[in-house]
Amino acid sequence: MSRLISVVSLFLFINVKKISRGVIKVSKDFIDDKKLEDILAQVKPTEEKIETIINKSLNKERLSLEETATLLQADKPEWIERIFKGAEELKNKVYGDRIVLFAPLYVGNKCINNCEYCGFKASNTEIDRCTLTIKELQAEVKAMEKKGQKRSILVYGESPDYDADFITKTVQAVYDTREDKGEIRRVNINAAPLDIEGYKKLKEVGIGTYQIFQETYHHETYQRVHHSGPKRDFKWRVTGLDRAMEAGIDDVGIGVLFGLYDWKYEVMGLLEHTIHLEEKYNVGPHTISFPRLKEASNVSIDDKYFVNDEELKRIIAILRLAVPYTGLILTAREDAKLRREAIKLGVSQIDAGTKIEINGYSDDDDEQDINREQFVIGDSRSLDDVIYELLSDGYIPSFCTACYRLGRTGEHFMEFAIPGFIKRYCGPNALLTFKEYLEDYASEKTKDVGEKLIQEKLAEIEDEKTKEKIEAKLEEIENEKRDLYF
Amino acid sequence: MKKEIYTFKEELSKLIDQDNNKVWLNKKASKRIDYIFKVGQEQFTSSEVIGENDEFLLLGQNIDKKLKDKLAILFNDYFNSDKN
Numbered sequence: 085m086s087r088l089i090s091v092v093s094l095f096l097f098i099n100v101k102k103i104s105r106g107v108i109k110v111s112k113d114f115i116d117d118k119k120l121e122d123i124l125a126q127v128k129p130t131e132e133k134i135e136t137i138i139n140k141s142l143n144k145e146r147l148s149l150e151e152t153a154t155l156l157q158a159d160k161p162e163w164i165e166r167i168f169k170g171a172e173e174l175k176n177k178v179y180g181d182r183i184v185l186f187a188p189l190y191v192g193n194k195c196i197n198n199c200e201y202c203g204f205k206a207s208n209t210e211i212d213r214c215t216l217t218i219k220e221l222q223a224e225v226k227a228m229e230k231k232g233q234k235r236s237i238l239v240y241g242e243s244p245d246y247d248a249d250f251i252t253k254t255v256q257a258v259y260d261t262r263e264d265k266g267e268i269r270r271v272n273i274n275a276a277p278l279d280i281e282g283y284k285k286l287k288e289v290g291i292g293t294y295q296i297f298q299e300t301y302h303h304e305t306y307q308r309v310h311h312s313g314p315k316r317d318f319k320w321r322v323t324g325l326d327r328a329m330e331a332g333i334d335d336v337g338i339g340v341l342f343g344l345y346d347w348k349y350e351v352m353g354l355l356e357h358t359i360h361l362e363e364k365y366n367v368g369p370h371t372i373s374f375p376r377l378k379e380a381s382n383v384s385i386d387d388k389y390f391v392n393d394e395e396l397k398r399i400i401a402i403l404r405l406a407v408p409y410t411g412l413i414l415t416a417r418e419d420a421k422l423r424r425e426a427i428k429l430g431v432s433q434i435d436a437g438t439k440i441e442i443n444g445y446s447d448d449d450d451e452q453d454i455n456r457e458q459f460v461i462g463d464s465r466s467l468d469d470v471i472y473e474l475l476s477d478g479y480i481p482s483f484c485t486a487c488y489r490l491g492r493t494g495e496h497f498m499e500f501a502i503p504g505f506i507k508r509y510c511g512p513n514a515l516l517t518f519k520e521y522l523e524d525y526a527s528e529k530t531k532d533v534g535e536k537l538i539q540e541k542l543a544e545i546e547d548e549k550t551k552e553k554i555e556a557k558l559e560e561i562e563n564e565k566r567d568l569y570f
Numbered sequence: 571m572k573k574e575i576y577t578f579k580e581e582l583s584k585l586i587d588q589d590n591n592k593v594w595l596n597k598k599a600s601k602r603i604d605y606i607f608k609v610g611q612e613q614f615t616s617s618e619v620i621g622e623n624d625e626f627l628l629l630g631q632n633i634d635k636k637l638k639d640k641l642a643i644l645f646n647d648y649f650n651s652d653k654n
Contacts, residue, residue: 290600
């Protein structure tokens with residue numbers, strides 16, 4: 085009987101979607117494979133051209149498809165080295181020494197799609213299917229808050245059970261759950277594409293970024309690896325963030341699962357998507373993610389297009405140069421050593437203390453169970469351990485959520501480009517949120533190193549008035565005030 | 571409401587010194603606030619609440635007391651009066 089209900093609900097889900105797609109005008113598929121491949125084939129990198137392109141990027145201008153293709157085709161070791169150096173310089177210029185930290189929270193792994201690469205695919209009968217109840221979700225949030233997490237991304241499979249109303253309910257539950265001084269102040273979403281009405285519901289509950297990964301921008305590959313389910317519809321997915329924008333959500337994230345098709349083509353796809361959003365809605369994606377294919381339960385994938393570490397570093401450096409103001413996210417799929425190198429090249433956000441198992445945060449068991457997870461994680465260190473390493477490398481961990489609490493988002497966020505913005509807001513806010521972490525959650529060794537680093541950063545501030553204002557707020561935090569920002 | 575927000579922006583623009591003040595209107599959505607429009611340039615000073623109701627929030631930078639009072643009256647006229 086339950087099987088029959090599942091089949092009927094799946095039928096209804098797909099057909100309701102078809103009906104809504106008929107009523108709502110679906111935007112045009114803006115990815116032209118041939119165009120992207122032709123550009124990649126036609127560019128001829130030279131030292132002079134690479135230098136000019138890097139200089140444009142250092143002036144904080146977004147690169148064109150042709151310029152990005154030139155960097156992608158620059159295969160000589162000395163050219164690659166130059167690109168790495170340029171990316172490092174730009175990273176320092178735009179983002180300074182801040183690294184934003186977050187943690188994913190898997191809400192449910194039911195899925196009606198059959199994606200060749202994913203452990204959650206519908207045909208995988210070995211995986212334990214479950215969805216957190218609101219009570220379980222609250223327990224997870226409390227466990228995260230106890231560690232000091234302030235920013236989370238909720239992850240959902242694609243299932244009729246995870247519609248906009250369900251997502252809305254879970255977001256609200258996360259925002260309402262507080263453990264002592266802890267609170268999750270920003271909830272991002274990684275879920276299936278919705279229709280405009282669905283996005284509007286999510287906008288009402290104040291989500292952060294809505295993230296949809298296209299996985300691959302190559303149409304033929306896309307059809308080959310997405311065997312069945314709504315995700316098989318390339319156009320519905322690639323225009324998913326257009327509908328989000330039309331619903332008023334101007335804070336969106338894009339991504340590719342590297343390893344499905346040629347990595348150079350996929351970088352071009354990400355840039356084409358960025359340009360499309362910029363041209364149509366005056367605002368590009370807030371973040372870009374670039375996970376690589378990893379081992380998962382009941383998954384075997386042709387490794388023809390697998391991306392090695394060196395190639396991943398090139399992807400990060402070129403993306404950094406191509407889209408200077410877009411946040412780059414590198415997740416705990418990657419191991420600690422690679423993450424450390426990648427941060428230098430342009431990554432601005434990482435997850436830490438990550439658990440990708442359903443009920444993973446409230447469950448004390450640290451062992452990964454591949455039958456309850458989407459993939460194997462490479463960096464399973466605690467939040468405190470990751471922070472300690474960041475501090476040792478001179479980075480300031482940031483849990484800042486000020487921009488989205490002050491309306492500095494979307495088009496308004498473009499003021500980020502004004503010289504001084506980072507120095508006056510992002511740097512100080514990173515210090516304030518980090519100070520909260522040190523006061524409430526840090527281990528002794530992290531606290532020692534952290535306090536010293538805060539003092540060093542304060543000493544670097546030349547403007548006395550600014551320094552005094554930050555010091556005053558730091559003192560307020562020591563006196564138990566929380567959630568302060570500029 | 572769209573027309574009213576547009577005229578509210580027009581009225582605000584008459585009061586704001588584009589170079590030395592900044593105000594921006596936002597719509598509340600739980601912990602997030604959504605930017606609607608701004609008048610004036612970034613001042614790099616702390617933001618302060620100029621006007622607020624259940625739905626909207628007007629923030630400002632470098633606004634003196636006299637101007638703040640005028641802006642608050644305007645905000646209340648558009649967003650907190652019975653006609654709206």
